[in-house]
Amino acid sequence: RDDHLYNELGGTAGIEQIVEDLLFNSIDDRRIRHHFEGVDMVRLHEKLSEQICELAGGPCVYTGDDMVKSHTGMGVTRGDFNALVEALQLAMDDNEVSVPAQNRLLARLASMYDEIVGL
Numbered sequence: 001r002d003d004h005l006y007n008e009l010g011g012t013a014g015i016e017q018i019v020e021d022l023l024f025n026s027i028d029d030r031r032i033r034h035h036f037e038g039v040d041m042v043r044l045h046e047k048l049s050e051q052i053c054e055l056a057g058g059p060c061v062y063t064g065d066d067m068v069k070s071h072t073g074m075g076v077t078r079g080d081f082n083a084l085v086e087a088l089q090l091a092m093d094d095n096e097v098s099v100p101a102q103n104r105l106l107a108r109l110a111s112m113y114d115e116i117v118g119l
């Protein structure tokens with residue numbers, strides 16, 4: 001297992017902080033805040049943290065629903081997806097993640113685009 005990216009994100013504690021900041025940035029962003037109304041943010045924080053930890057090579061196992069099931073009916077657009085990426089970049093800047101490490105995480109997330117947008 002290559003846990004290099006996991007370590008660059010600050011391990012489990014670092015990832016949990018980045019995801020918390022990502023979620024706060026997202027509900028502060030008027031382009032996408034409507035998607036999060038009425039959502040269980042505690043669960044979303046837990047599942048998204050697990051998923052990013054696993055994706056980064058960390059010792060976590062994702063226990064949430066698959067991406068298609070999670071986003072079906074939401075009508076997430078390309079613009080929404082890009083806004084969430086910006087919210088994540090801001091969160092990683094605030095947590096002093098290097099730009100190369102940021103880009104490696106973003107590349108892994110970009111591969112999920114078709115499972116999230118336009119459903």
Ligand code: HEM
Pocket residue numbers: 032035036039040043044047048051063064065066070071076080081082084109110112113116
């Ligand atoms: C690469 C991008 C994304 C990833 C990795 C991702 C990941 C996830 C994960 C792990 C969950 C939780 C699944 C569960 O509860 O079992 C989730 C749910 C959710 N996602 Fe995403 N997501 C992405 C993009 C987006 C975008 C762009 C939006 C809207 C702007 C969005 C809005 C939501 C909402 C509102 C939920 C909660 C659904 C509910 O509990 O009813 N996601 N996502």
